Amino acid sequence: MKRHPTLRAAITSVLAASVAVSTVSPAFAQRTVGQRPDITTDEGGLWAQSDKAEMEAKTKAELNRDPELTLYVREVACRVAAEYCSDIRVYVMDRPYFNASMASNGYMEVWSGLMLRARSESELAFVLGHEVSHFSHGHSLATWRTMKSRSNVGMVLMLAGGGIVGSLLYLGVMSTVFAFSREQETEADRLSFERTVKAGYDPAAAAALWLSLREETAASDFPKTRASDTRGSIFNTHPITPDRIAALEALAAGRAAPSEGERARYRAQIRKFLPAWLVDDLRRRDYGQTLHLIDRLAADGEDLGVLEFYRGEAFRRRRLDGDQDKALEAYASASGRPDAPVAVWRELGDMLGKSGKPMEARAAWETYLAKAIDAEDRWLVEASLKKLNEGSES
Amino acid sequence: MIARHLRAATAIAALVVLSACATIKPVPAGPYASGGNQITVGRTWTDMGPLFGASRGVRLLSIDGPQLNRLFVIDGLKAGEFILRPASKERPTPTWKAGLTPTEQVEFLADTLAAMQYHRIETDNLRPVKVGERSGVRFDISAQTVDGLNISGIAQLVEAQDRLYVLLYLAPAEHYFEATRAEVEAIMASARVTG
Numbered sequence: 357m358k359r360h361p362t363l364r365a366a367i368t369s370v371l372a373a374s375v376a377v378s379t380v381s382p383a384f385a386q387r388t389v390g391q392r393p394d395i396t397t398d399e400g401g402l403w404a405q406s407d408k409a410e411m412e413a414k415t416k417a418e419l420n421r422d423p424e425l426t427l428y429v430r431e432v433a434c435r436v437a438a439e440y441c442s443d444i445r446v447y448v449m450d451r452p453y454f455n456a457s458m459a460s461n462g463y464m465e466v467w468s469g470l471m472l473r474a475r476s477e478s479e480l481a482f483v484l485g486h487e488v489s490h491f492s493h494g495h496s497l498a499t500w501r502t503m504k505s506r507s508n509v510g511m512v513l514m515l516a517g518g519g520i521v522g523s524l525l526y527l528g529v530m531s532t533v534f535a536f537s538r539e540q541e542t543e544a545d546r547l548s549f550e551r552t553v554k555a556g557y558d559p560a561a562a563a564a565l566w567l568s569l570r571e572e573t574a575a576s577d578f579p580k581t582r583a584s585d586t587r588g589s590i591f592n593t594h595p596i597t598p599d600r601i602a603a604l605e606a607l608a609a610g611r612a613a614p615s616e617g618e619r620a621r622y623r624a625q626i627r628k629f630l631p632a633w634l635v636d637d638l639r640r641r642d643y644g645q646t647l648h649l650i651d652r653l654a655a656d657g658e659d660l661g662v663l664e665f666y667r668g669e670a671f672r673r674r675r676l677d678g679d680q681d682k683a684l685e686a687y688a689s690a691s692g693r694p695d696a697p698v699a700v701w702r703e704l705g706d707m708l709g710k711s712g713k714p715m716e717a718r719a720a721w722e723t724y725l726a727k728a729i730d731a732e733d734r735w736l737v738e739a740s741l742k743k744l745n746e747g748s749e750s
Numbered sequence: 751m752i753a754r755h756l757r758a759a760t761a762i763a764a765l766v767v768l769s770a771c772a773t774i775k776p777v778p779a780g781p782y783a784s785g786g787n788q789i790t791v792g793r794t795w796t797d798m799g800p801l802f803g804a805s806r807g808v809r810l811l812s813i814d815g816p817q818l819n820r821l822f823v824i825d826g827l828k829a830g831e832f833i834l835r836p837a838s839k840e841r842p843t844p845t846w847k848a849g850l851t852p853t854e855q856v857e858f859l860a861d862t863l864a865a866m867q868y869h870r871i872e873t874d875n876l877r878p879v880k881v882g883e884r885s886g887v888r889f890d891i892s893a894q895t896v897d898g899l900n901i902s903g904i905a906q907l908v909e910a911q912d913r914l915y916v917l918l919y920l921a922p923a924e925h926y927f928e929a930t931r932a933e934v935e936a937i938m939a940s941a942r943v944t945g
Contacts, residue, residue, distance in 0.1 A: 417869035417894035450869075578840045639864045641842045675847070706851055732876050736852055 386492055389439055399460065402500045406459035413447050413465065420448040420468065420629075428625050429466050429484070432477060436485040436551045440492065452636035454569060454588070458487040460496045472633045473568065475652060477622040478552065478561035478614060485548030486588070493547070495540045541588070545600060549607050558618065559608035566596045566604065568652060575648035577674075623658055630659060631697065634666040643674040661693030665700050672703065683707055691720075698727045702737060714744050773799040777811060783944075784809040785825030787915045790940035792933050795821070803835050819921040819930055821937070826913030833862045833916070848912035852876070852887045855907045859918065860891075868893040868901065881908045881915075882942045891920070902927035906938045915943045 393399035413419060420426070426448055434441035443462035453469040464487060466480075474480040490496060545562065553559050566588065573586040585595030626633075630653075637646050647670050654663045668686035671679040687704040690696040705720035721737050721744075728734070777795040781788060785807050795811040807825030810816060824833060827846040834843045844861040860871050876889040886908030893901045900923040908915045919934045921927040 412897075415898040417896055417898045419898075576840075581840050636864075639861055641844075642840070702853070706853075732874065733853060735878065736876070 387494060389443060398501060399497050402497060403461045406461040406463055409459065410445070410447075410461065410463035413449070413463070416449065418449045418451050420450050422448075422629075425625065425629070429471075429480070432481050433464065433484045433488065435555045436481050436548070436557070437488040437492070440488060444488075450632070450636060452633065452640055456483050456487050458491040458496075460491070460494075460500075462491070468629065468633045468636065471626055471629070472637065473572070473649065473652070474565065474622070475568070475655075476558065476561060476614075476619045477625075478558035478618060479565040480622065481552045481555065481557045482548050482562040482565060483588075485551040486544045488551070489544040489547035490540065493540075493543065495544070498537075498540070542600065542603070545604060546607070549604060553611065556614065558614040559611035560605075560613065563601050563604040563608060566601050569596055570601075572645050572648045572652075575644045577642050577644040581642070581645075619656055620658065623656070627659060630662050631666075634662075634669075638666070638669060638673060641673075643670045646670050659695060661690050661696035661700075664690035664693065665697050665703075668700075668703060668707075672707070680707065680710065684711060698724065698731075701727060702731075702733070705737065705740065709740065709744070714747070718744055775799070782811070782823070784823040786910075786913075786944045787823055787825050787917070788942045788944055789823060789917065789937050792936055805831055805833055805835065808833055813930060814926065818926050820919065821934065822916065822918040822920075824914075824916035824918070826910065826915050826943070828913055834865050846914045848909070850909075852907075855887060855909070855914070856889055858914075859905050859907065859916065863891070863893060867896050869896065870894045873905075879906060879908075879938075881906070884908050884910050884943055886915075888938065892923070893920075900924065904931075904934060904938065906941065908941070908943055910943045915941075917941060 393403055395401075395404065426446055429448055430444065430446040433444050433446060437444065440462070444458075444464055445462055446464050446466060448471070449465055449467050451467040451469060452472075453467055454473055455467040456465060456470055458464040464484075466484070470483060471480065474483070549559070549562050552561070566586075569588065570586045573584065574582055576582045585597070588596050634646075634650075637649060640646070647667065650663050650667050650670065654660060654667075664686045668683040668690060671683035671686060684704070684707045687700050687707060690700045691704055701720045701724035705717045705724060708714075708717035708720055718741060721741050724731070724737055725734060725741075731737075775797050777791055777797050779791055779793050781790050782795075782797075783789070787807075791811070793813070795813055798810040798812060798816060800806070801808055801810055805824075805827065807827065809823045809825075811821040811823060813819050822833075827833070829848045830845050832843045832845045836843045843865040844858050846858060850858060856873050856876060860873055863871050871891065871893045874890045874892070876887055879886050879888045886906060888904065888906045891901075891903035891905060893903070895901060901920050902923040903918065903920040905919070906917040917938055919930075919938075921930060
C-alpha cells in the first residue's frame with residue numbers, strides 16, 4: 357500500500373522533531389530508595405500517571421490474583437534489587453505476550469507471556485533486573501520528557517494540519533510513551549546482568565532468553581512477523597539484535613553456572629498456570645510460535661502430559677496438511693503420561709473417529725467417560741459412541 | 751506494536767459502542783431476521799445497526815443500551831468467515847470451519863469472545879437444542895470485561911448447510927442478565943434457520 361505523501365512528509369517532520377528532542381534529554385542520576393518527587397514537578401506528573409495506571413491495574417480482569425505467584429515474582433525482584441524492595445509492587449497480568457514494565461512509582465507489571473517463556477528463575481530475574489535498571493536510572497522520566505515534547509509537536513501538527521492525518525500522527529507519537537532508547541536498553545541489559553550475577557543467578561540466562569525470543573520470532577506463521585525484529589517487550593522499540601546477545605554472552609564467558617535444579621524450582625512455581633496460559637497463547641493464533649514455545653517448555657522432560665496435549669491442540673486448531681496426524685500423535689503421547697488432562701481422551705476419540713479408526717476411537721471415548729464422571733459433555737461423547745455402535749451393527 | 755494494539759482496541763471499542771452514524775431503529779415485538787437467522791422478540795428491542803469491525807451478517811440488538819445488554823444475531827457464517835474482523839493479518843480472529851464438533855463450536859465462540867477483549871471466559875451447561883428441525887447446542891457463558899465487570903451470557907449455535915447461525919446474549923451478571931434472561935431464552939427457543 358502506498359503511503360500518502362502528505363502523511364509521509366508529516367511523519368518525517370515529527371520524527372525529526374522527536375530525534376531533536378531526544379538528543380537533548382539530560383542524563384539522570386541513580387534514584388534514591390523511597391524517593392517521591394514534588395507533585396508540582398514534571399516527575400511528579402509522571403508519578404501521578406503511574407499511580408493512576410496502578411489503581412486501574414488492581415481491577416483489571418487480566419490481573420492474576422494468586423497471592424503465591426505474586427509473592428514469588430516479588431521475591432525474585434527483591435533478590436535482584438534488594439535496595440529497592442520496599443519501592444517495588446508487583447502485579448502479574450495474564451496476558452499472552454512477552455512483557456514486563458516498571459513505572460517510576462515502583463509499580464511493576466509482569467505478563468504471563470513472559471512467565472511462560474522464561475525457562476528458569478534466572479531468566480525471569482534478568483528481565484526483572486532489566487526493568488529495575490530502567491527504574492533505578494530514571495529512564496522512564498527521560499522517556500516521559502521526550503514523549504511530552506513529541507506529543508506537543510504532534511499536537512501542533514494536528515492543529516495545523518487538522519483532520520485524520522493530524523490525528524494519526526498524534527496517536528503515532530503517543531505510541532512511543534513507553535519506548536526506551538537503544539542506549540537505555542543496552543545499559544539496562546548490562547546493569548541487569550550485573551545485578552543477577554551478584555544475586556547468584558545463571559550468567560548465561562540473559563543471552564539464552566533473548567536468543568530464544570529471536571528463535572520464536574523466526575518460528576512465526578506470519579512472514580511479516582518472521583521478517584520483523586524481535587522485541588524484549590511490547591513497549592520496546594529497540595530490537596534484540598545479535599550484537600546485544602553477543603555482548604551478554606561476552607559478559608557471561610567463564611562465569612560459573614547456577615546450582616542444579618534451578619529450572620525445576622521455577623517450573624514448580626508456574627506449573628498450575630500452564631494450561632490457562634497455553635490456552636491464552638493458542639488464542640493468539642500464531643501456531644508456529646506456540647509450537648516453538650511448547651518445544652522449549654518440554655525440553656527438560658517435565659509436564660509432558662500437559663504439554664503434549666497442548667501440542668495436539670495447536671495442530672488440531674491449525675489444520676494444515678498433515679496436522680491431523682501430528683495432533684493424533686501428540687494426543688497419543690499425552691495419554692501415556694500421568695499428568696495428561698482428561699480432555700486428551702475426548703480429543704483422541706474425535707481424532708481417531710475422523711481417521712477411520714472406530715475401535716481405537718471407542719476405547720478413547722470410553723476411557724474419557726470413565727475418567728470424566730461429571731463432564732458436561734458426556735452426552736456428546738455418549739452420542740458419538742452410540743453412533744459408532746449403530747454403524748458397526750448395520 | 752502499540753499502534754497495532756490501538757487499532758485492535760479501536761475495532762473492538764467500535765464493535766461494542768457502535769458507529770455513531772449507524773442506522774439505529776426499534777425492533778417491535780414480533781419476528782426479526784438477520785439473513786437466514788430468524789427469531790421472535792417478546793418486547794421492543796433496538797437494532798443497533800451494522801457493526802464496524804464485525805462481519806456483515808452480525809446484528810446487535812439491545813434493550814437498555816449495548817453496555818447493559820447485547821443480543822448478537824448472526825447470519826450463517828460460511829467457511830473462512832469470522833464474527834470479528836481481524837485488526838491485521840498477524841492478529842487473526844477465529845474463523846468458522848464447516849464440520850466442527852460441538853466442542854469445537856463452543857471453542858470457536860469462546861475464542862471470538864477473547865478476540866472481543868473479554869477475559870476469564872468460561873462455558874458451562876452445554877446442552878442440545880432443537881431449532882426447528884435442526885440440532886444445535888446451547889451453553890452458558892461467564893466472563894469479565896477488561897475492567898473486571900462480571901458478565902453472564904447464553905449462546906446458541908446451529909450448523910445448517912455448512913453455515914453457522916449464532917445467537918449470543920451478554921449482559922452484566924449483576925441485575926441485567928437475570929432481568930432479561932426469560933426474554934432471551936424465549937427468543938432462543940423461537941429461533942428458526944431458513945438458510
